[in-house]
Amino acid sequence: MNALAATNRNFRQAARILGLDAKIEKSLLIPFREIKVECTIPKDDGTLASYVGFRVQHDNARGPMKGGIRYHPEVDPDEVNALAQLMTWKTAVADIPYGGAKGGIGCSPEDLSTSELERLTRVFTQKIHDLIGVNTDVPAPDMGTNSQTMAWILDEYSKFHGYSPAVVTGKPVDLGGSLGRDSATGRGVLFATEALLAEHGKSIKGSTFVIQGFGNVGSWAARLIHESGGKVIALSDVTGALKNPNGIDVPKLIRHKEIGNGKLADFSDADRMSPDEILTHECDVLIPCALGGVLNRENAGDVKAKFIIEGANHPTDPEADEILSKKGVVILPDIYANSGGVMVSYFEWVQNIQGFMWDEEKVNSELKRYMSKAFGNIKALCGSHGCNPRMGAFVLGVNRVARATVLRGWEA
Ligand SMILES: NC(=O)C1=CN([C@@H]2O[C@H](COP(=O)(O)OP(=O)(O)OC[C@H]3O[C@@H](n4cnc5c(N)ncnc54)[C@H](O)[C@@H]3O)[C@@H](O)[C@H]2O)C=CC1
Numbered sequence: 001m002n003a004l005a006a007t008n009r010n011f012r013q014a015a016r017i018l019g020l021d022a023k024i025e026k027s028l029l030i031p032f033r034e035i036k037v038e039c040t041i042p043k044d045d046g047t048l049a050s051y052v053g054f055r056v057q058h059d060n061a062r063g064p065m066k067g068g069i070r071y072h073p074e075v076d077p078d079e080v081n082a083l084a085q086l087m088t089w090k091t092a093v094a095d096i097p098y099g100g101a102k103g104g105i106g107c108s109p110e111d112l113s114t115s116e117l118e119r120l121t122r123v124f125t126q127k128i129h130d131l132i133g134v135n136t137d138v139p140a141p142d143m144g145t146n147s148q149t150m151a152w153i154l155d156e157y158s159k160f161h162g163y164s165p166a167v168v169t170g171k172p173v174d175l176g177g178s179l180g181r182d183s184a185t186g187r188g189v190l191f192a193t194e195a196l197l198a199e200h201g202k203s204i205k206g207s208t209f210v211i212q213g214f215g216n217v218g219s220w221a222a223r224l225i226h227e228s229g230g231k232v233i234a235l236s237d238v239t240g241a242l243k244n245p246n247g248i249d250v251p252k253l254i255r256h257k258e259i260g261n262g263k264l265a266d267f268s269d270a271d272r273m274s275p276d277e278i279l280t281h282e283c284d285v286l287i288p289c290a291l292g293g294v295l296n297r298e299n300a301g302d303v304k305a306k307f308i309i310e311g312a313n314h315p316t317d318p319e320a321d322e323i324l325s326k327k328g329v330v331i332l333p334d335i336y337a338n339s340g341g342v343m344v345s346y347f348e349w350v351q352n353i354q355g356f357m358w359d360e361e362k363v364n365s366e367l368k369r370y371m372s373k374a375f376g377n378i379k380a381l382c383g384s385h386g387c388n389p390r391m392g393a394f395v396l397g398v399n400r401v402a403r404a405t406v407l408r409g410w411e412a
């Protein structure tokens with residue numbers, strides 16, 4: 001099922017549970033604005049290359065729209081629409097004063113030089129600068145982008161509007177980025193996992209973990225789980241997959257990747273495995289941290305994990321959800337499990353607006369407070385509606401956005 005159909009289906013189910021008025025349901029499904037722009041840049045060899053950039057602004061009932069920008073060859077309008085909608089529910093579940101948006105450029109960032117990426121980012125920013133802003137739409141990093149990408153957006157945007165650090169989050173600390181934003185999504189995954197395991201009388205220490213994706217989210221999640229005594233027994237990225245039943249030495253793997261610019265698949269202290277087996281490998285906790293739709297009706301029946309924590313956005317399609325739920329697998333959904341990133345993005349925006357920088361301890365303790373509050377709210381709704389955590393989170397988020405919509409008088 002495609003990402004948008006899957007997201008709409010979850011939204012409609014939540015709308016039914018809430019008994020949402022049909023007019024509000026319709027208005028919440030239609031994005032506020034969809035932007036599609038052509039981005040042509042000179043390549044380093046002097047030839048021209050054209051790319052398509054998207055920004056979908058889904059909803060702003062609760063505040064400025066917020067969400068990452070993805071550089072990936074599979075970026076398409078439906079996917080960006082789904083991701084933007086998920087951001088609306090995610091910021092509402094997190095109870096931070098934002099709506100939802102997402103953007104992306106269809107490109108393979110690893111095939112572009114740094115200066116080509118800079119030109120592409122600047123051209124994209126020139127095309128959308130009038131439609132984003134501190135109080136309208138605030139981008140951040142996602143797959144294939146990072147703090148450097150945000151620095152280029154900030155610089156290009158500021159040429160048109162004056163210096164505006166709060167127009168993007170996830171930027172370098174030297175340009176007003178928040179301490180702790182880099183690790184925030186992975187740290188949020190850790191807090192979510194701790195809360196779920198504790199509910200089932202378990203802990204990180206003594207549990208085994210399999211993680212798909214070793215970029216920002218996956219590598220931080222792996223590192224923090226390893227530091228907390230968890231055993232990461234299998235890992236993968238786009239270059240391949242590794243396993244070690246005694247636990248992979250995550251800090252050593254990170255050094256291997258950073259210092260030697262090495263590929264995960266070339267790490268010598270673990271055995272190679274087929275990337276196709278990563279999601280069905282025996283473990284207590286599976287954490288997908290890469291692409292969407294990876295858990296589907298083809299492989300869900302073979303999943304052996306007891307718990308799934310969605311570090312990635314929409315890794316589980318609704319058919320897999322049903323199969324996994326029948327098997328008794330408990331899933332913490334993306335709109336809660338990976339919300340640590342946007343929570344710290346919110347702290348970054350607040351710090352920029354206040355002109356006052358928090359220390360990392362404050363960032364991390366506020367992140368823990370927000371994550372545990374959202375966990376408690378979802379749990380309460382699961383209890384009162386007899387639903388799973390995904391539906392509990394959707395009901396929580398959709399209800400908050402619907403209430404804001406009515407209060408603003410937009411429902412007529
Ligand atoms: N960066 C952030 O703060 C947030 C990211 N997310 C989501 O987390 C996921 C990962 O994002 P980032 O870590 O930021 O991206 P990233 O670009 O830093 O890393 C992506 C990772 O996925 C791996 N990957 C790509 N294709 C793969 C495949 N076919 N099999 C296995 N691994 C594959 C890459 O090799 C890389 O290790 C995405 O779904 C993103 O939307 C969600 C919330 C916040």
Ligand SMILES: O=C(O)CCC(=O)C(=O)O
Pocket residue numbers: 066067068069090138139140141142169170313338339341342343345
């Ligand atoms: O930090 C942000 O603003 C957005 C992060 C994001 O794109 C996501 O949560 O999927």
